[in-house]
Amino acid sequence: MTAAPIQTLTRRRVLPVGENGSLWKARPSCGVFEFRGRRLRLTVEDPAEVLFPTDCGLSLIAALSGDRAPDLKGVxxxxxxAGSGLYSVALLAAGAERVTALDINPAFAAQTAANVVANGLDASRLTCVTSPLEEYTPDEMFDLVITNPPHLPHDPSYAREDGLETALVARRGGRAVYDSVVEQMDTLLAPGGTLLMAHSSLADIPRTVAELTARGYEGDTLEIFEMDIPLLAYAEHKDTMLGLLKEQRATGRAEFDGARFTVHALMFRRPAERR
Incomplete structure (x- = not known):
């Protein structure tokens, strides 16, 4: 079965130029956000170990507060x-029955659990798993999968072995985790389930949409955000990174204007099994 094309939006929420973290009340290691009627707080003890969420990740939270977002109660x-637990905290606060937080960075688990507890949420409903996505083999399928994959292209000149690297940079032109999500989704997401994704325009959105649509998933764009490319952490290598992105743009694998790009809050539904 071939699903209908994803809805195309033309309007976008434009975040102020040069104001890194403009969706946050405070940065870079502590922030407050509101989600579905609850005021939540996120803290990162060491931003070099576990990245404090950028606007790219927070944009999906903002989109999920809209009328077209799915029901999260009981999922x-x-x-x-998972990183510092932004989505895990939000899901539990919105009434999710259980959340499994998955990350390749071993430092994430303690930070995610601490943020769940700090917000007065039931930590027994949270499970943290440290593993590459490709090696993760759960005992069950999920009603909902949520993700904000790393989206900046890898280059040896600025490669580093820390939490910042795993959160922002990926091989295959920034597509490594996107590709893994698509490849693993039929194993992870139950029939009738929902995939929520913050998808950067720097990492070939049309490819992801086409591949999931070909699998029968029905796609929808909840909202589009325009913001600065998160280059502050790579200021010394800005020219190299922008050069790689320009190469990808020339071949149709990235879209951006100067130092501005867009993040699409995407929702895909897996078809229910036929009886």
């Missing part, structure tokens, strides 16, 4: 690339 959810 069994998987948070891929």
């Amino acid at each position: 069994n959810a998987l948070d891929i690339g």
Whole structure:
């Protein structure tokens, strides 16, 4: 079965130029956000170990506060690339029955759990798993999968072995985790389930949409955000990174204007099994 094309939006929420973290009340290691009627707080003890969420990740939270967002009450959810626990905290606060937080960075688990507890949420409903996505073999399928994959292209000149690297940079032109999500989704997401994704325009959105649509998933764009490319952490290598992105743009694999790009809050539904 071939699903209908994803809805195309033309309007976008434009975040102020040069104001890194403009969706946050405060940065870079502590922030407050509101989600579905609850005021939540996120803290990162060491931003070099576990990245404090950027606007790219927070944009999906903002989109999920809209009228077209799915019901989160009672779901069994998987948070891929959980980091400091932004999505895990939000899902539990919105009434998710259980959340499994998955990340390749071993430092994430303690930080995610601490943020769940600090917000007065039931930590027994959270499970943290340290593993590459490709090696993760759960005992069950999930009602909902949520993710904000790393989206900046890798280059040896600025490669580093820390939490910042795993959160922002990926091989295959920034597509490595996107590709893994698509490849693993039929194993992870239950029939009738929902995939929520913050998808950067720097990492070939049309490819992801086409591949999931070919699998029968029905796609929808909840909202589009325009913001600065997160280059502050790579200021010394800005020219190299922008050069790689320009190469990808020339071949149709990235879209951006100067130092501005867009993040699409995407929702895909897996078809229910036929009886």
